Amino acid sequence: MVYTDRSSAGRALGAHLEHLRASNPLVLGLPRGGVPVAAAVCEVIGGDLDVLLVRKLGVPWQPELAMGAVGEDGVRVLNPDVLTHTGVSLQEIATIEARERAELERRKRVLRGDIPPIPLEGRTVVIVDDGMATGATVVVACRVARLHRPARVVAAVPVASTEAMRRVETEADEVVCPWVPRSLGGVGGAYHDFHQLRDAEVTALLC
Template identity: 70%
Template sequence: MNHYADRFAAGRALAAALTHLRATEPLVLGPPRGGVPVAAEVHRALGGDLDILLVRKLGVPWQPELAMGALGEGGIRVLNDDVIRRTGVRREQLAEVERAERAELARRVRALRGGRDPVPMAGRTVILVDDGMATGATMAAACRVVRAQHPARLVVAVPISSVEAHAWVSREADEVVCPWIPAELGGVGGAYADFHQLEDREVTELLG
């Protein structure tokens, strides 16, 4: 089942599908932590600029991998009403998860930005890279965070995606590049031999 050795290998495979964007001097964005190694390889191949995009998934309390929504920098909030309805999450449960994730988002901004300002997105070709999409909720939120900053073009690039996530995110981005969309996606981690949780230190080193 493992399609990629690790996130770096996935990034190299993804970069090969993005060569048409090299001339645009793109801004390559990776959501920490898992998206950053993939984005770093895409940036290495295409040039342009590399930065992080901070987005937090709002996981269903008893099934945290399942996204019922997401938060982004600048107060952006996207909800997946279908998941909320299907799982029966109550308003106060959603609010509790949201409080926790908002605090974690603020912590990550401090830890990972290290006082650096985000690279401006206005007028740029922005390539939003992650290690995969399961529901698409986090990536949809990320797209809205980027859209609010007026890029010339927004491209989403992932090594693996579910059919549903690809369809949802295709409505948010100008282009979605994904080399592998299996008919059934058990989980993004299954696509990788090595899918370890990255530490903040690994992320800041890659950005360094």
């Protein structure tokens, strides 16, 4: 099972989220890759579309491997298993976190501008990414969302590792993932087209 692209993955994921249609959900894509998935989910189940800004903290010599993640409102999560295995130092973590928080602020200016985020309070919030390898980014997203008192937090991705599913199930009220392979080498392997999205592609989907 391989998805054609993020939009087709979003439509497939949306079919598993039809039970949320009546709740008028707020679908939050994690930029950049989660936004086209979220936009397609929103086409299927309705509701509102917005972004929730988080950044992966990648291992210095293997950036795609998340040793943690940071989000708005100062939230941070570290993955102790990855840190133990890789031996990343506290100084390296601090350096990477500073860089990623600067990028978080840049994306906030580019993707939101002066437009305030849609309020989460009392809403059924669906947090969408293009996949979960470690789950760190989605865990941070769930914790950021909880700060705004939503009625319910649902995490939804087209593909995930078993480890990520276990981590996120402790954070979200519901986790929806149609494809959990026995071994997930990387999220990109689940797509024929997994190109690096530009800011312009993301902002076009949010207009």
